[in-house]
Amino acid sequence: MxxxxxxxxxxxxxxxxxxxxxxxxxxxxxxxxxxxxxxxLDTPVPRYRKNRTYRDLLDFLASSPDSSIVELDVVEGAGGKSGPVLLTLFFRNCSLIRYILPS
Structure with missing residues (x-):
């Protein structure tokens, strides 16, 4: 060697x-x-559209007001990834918010 x-x-x-x-x-x-x-990988790679802002969403809504859009959010508890999780769904066309607590 x-x-x-x-x-x-x-x-x-x-x-x-x-x-x-x-x-x-x-x-x-x-x-x-x-x-x-x-x-x-333990956690999946987050998939999202880069360089998109909330302003882009508002512009889209102004150009097509009849579109039905649902916004999803994930709220993690104090335990982080292992703690409780709450899913929130916001239906824009009828201003309805639905909360889901997965088991």
Whole structure:
């Protein structure tokens, strides 16, 4: 290893890409260890439209007043993600607010 001026990880990458005439059986650590699995994210990535503001919503409502829009909000309790959660639905066309406490 002292003769090659690169780190061990780079050397293993070169072997995987077949830049060298070495195979995985020639590398004792490579054969002995199983490849690690990638962990899944605990929380999903938030999906929302970037660069949208409340002013954009008001402009849309002014241009099409007959559209039916429902606004959803999530209110988390004091315990954070593990505490109680309250969902609020605001129906704009009839000014109705509905609260849902999921079980």
């Amino acid at each position: 002292e003769d090659i001026p690169c780190c061990q990880r780079t050397l293993y990458s070169y072997v995987d890409k077949q830049y060298l005439s070495v195979i995985n059986l020639d590398l004792p650590r490579k054969v002995r260890y199983k490849k690690r699995k990638k962990k899944q």
